[in-house]
Amino acid sequence: MLVTSAIISGLGLGSMYGLLALGFQVTYSVSGTVNFAQGSAMMLGAVFAYTFAVTLAWPLVPAVVLALALCALYGALVELVAVRPFAKHGSNAWLMATVALGILADNTVLFTFGKEPRGFAMPWATGSFQLLEINFSLLQVAIPVVGLALAAGLHLFSRRTRLGKAMLAVVQNADAARLMGINVPLAISASYAASTVFAGAAGIMIAPLFNVHSDMGTLFGLKAFAVAILGGMGSAWGVMLAGLMFGLTESLITALLGSAYTQILTFALVIVALALMPNGLFGRAAVKKV
Numbered sequence: 555m556l557v558t559s560a561i562i563s564g565l566g567l568g569s570m571y572g573l574l575a576l577g578f579q580v581t582y583s584v585s586g587t588v589n590f591a592q593g594s595a596m597m598l599g600a601v602f603a604y605t606f607a608v609t610l611a612w613p614l615v616p617a618v619v620l621a622l623a624l625c626a627l628y629g630a631l632v633e634l635v636a637v638r639p640f641a642k643h644g645s646n647a648w649l650m651a652t653v654a655l656g657i658l659a660d661n662t663v664l665f666t667f668g669k670e671p672r673g674f675a676m677p678w679a680t681g682s683f684q685l686l687e688i689n690f691s692l693l694q695v696a697i698p699v700v701g702l703a704l705a706a707g708l709h710l711f712s713r714r715t716r717l718g719k720a721m722l723a724v725v726q727n728a729d730a731a732r733l734m735g736i737n738v739p740l741a742i743s744a745s746y747a748a749s750t751v752f753a754g755a756a757g758i759m760i761a762p763l764f765n766v767h768s769d770m771g772t773l774f775g776l777k778a779f780a781v782a783i784l785g786g787m788g789s790a791w792g793v794m795l796a797g798l799m800f801g802l803t804e805s806l807i808t809a810l811l812g813s814a815y816t817q818i819l820t821f822a823l824v825i826v827a828l829a830l831m832p833n834g835l836f837g838r839a840a841v842k843k844v
Contacts, residue, residue, distance in 0.1 A: 560809035561802060562694050566763075568801020569701030572794040573756040574778030575785065576705060577749030579793045582782075584724050584745040587637050587648055589629065591656030592753050593775020597768060598659060599625050599754025600761040601667055604674050614676065622754050628659070629750030633743050656775075664768040671765030697759050698798075704755060705794045708748070717744055780824050786834030796835055800824075 574596060578588045589595070602624050606617035636651035676693075712718035723731040724741045732738050757771065764770060777800065785796030803823060808816045827835065 556809050557806070560805045564802035564805030565798060566694050566697035566801070567805060568798035569698040570756040570760050570774065570797075571778050571781045571800050572797025573701050573704060573752045574774060575782040575793045575797050576708065576790060577752045578779055578782035579785075579787055579790055580708065580752075581633075581742075581745045581749050582787045583790075585637070585641065585742045587641055588652075588779075588782075589632055589637075589746060589749055590649065590652040590775070590779075591632055591636070591659065592749065592778060593771030593773075594656035594659040595625055595628060595750035595753035595771070596757035596760075596774055597663065597771035598628055598750075599757035600674065600766045600770065601663055601757075601768075602754070603758045604672060604761065604766045605667070608672075608674065618758055621758060622751050625750045625754030626747040629746040629748070630743050632750070633746035637746070638739065638742075660768050660772070667768060669768065671767040671770075674761040674766050676762050693759075693762055700755065700759055701797075702794070704752060705790065708752075708790060717741070780821065784824055784827060784834055789834070792835060799835075 602621035606612045637648040640647040785793035
């Protein structure tokens with residue numbers, strides 16, 4: 555029973571890690587850069603949704619839609635302010651710039667939203683059902699379903715829509731895409747907006763399980779980056795599967811050995827996996843032209 559409960563919790567956590575890691579993967583695939591403010595985007599999704607749904611007493615659906623829209627706007631702002639000015643000059647300073655912007659967002663929320671953690675109870679999430687004598691909460695089922703659905707949505711978007719195909723063209727060859735009339739800066743900005751929507755969705759889904767506060771996304775962001783590297787930055791489905799594996803491993807270690815060993819053993823296993831497979835579990839070695 556303990557193991558079963560840990561597996562169910564692990565799938566939910568893993569889906570959240572996978573969603574956050576997809577944000578790293580999509581920006582890296584399109585532009586060769588990543589958004590180290592991804593954890594802050596997760597926090598903003600939860601804070602915006604809490605503000606609209608609880609503080610302003612809006613219905614949940616419009617509150618979530620507007621929260622995700624603001625997360626997308628935040629992602630586009632990160633790309634415009636903290637990435638584009640440096641990347642176009644071939645500088646890697648965007649690494650520190652995205653971190654700094656994330657810290658700025660965290661502290662802005664700290665001074666406006668407050669430092670006290672707040673519970674975000676959703677009425678539908680308190681429901682439960684029983685299957686094979688195991689009790690499942692609706693939230694435990696909804697989290698992995700939403701996570702996998704968003705991953706599938708990204709897959710369909712990239713292959714069935716004009717903007718998605720433009721983003722794939724930028725991945726293959728940005729200069730050739732530009733010559734074909736594709737707006738490369740717009741495609742890169744869209745990838746950053748998508749990345750923060752994934753993070754915001756993760757924050758909203760995880761909010762009923764964890765209190766909403768200004769630094770709730772910090773550790774999640776670090777773990778998600780580890781998941782992105784573990785899955786292989788070139789594989790969206792690989793990143794999602796790595797997230798599920800990471801979440802399951804973390805949850806099982808906590809259940810069987812105790813929380814004191816969770817971070818130590820989980821990240822030790824990540825190091826071992828990357829030592830054996832440097833390109834990630836599902837990644838491929840880059841092809842060098844000579």
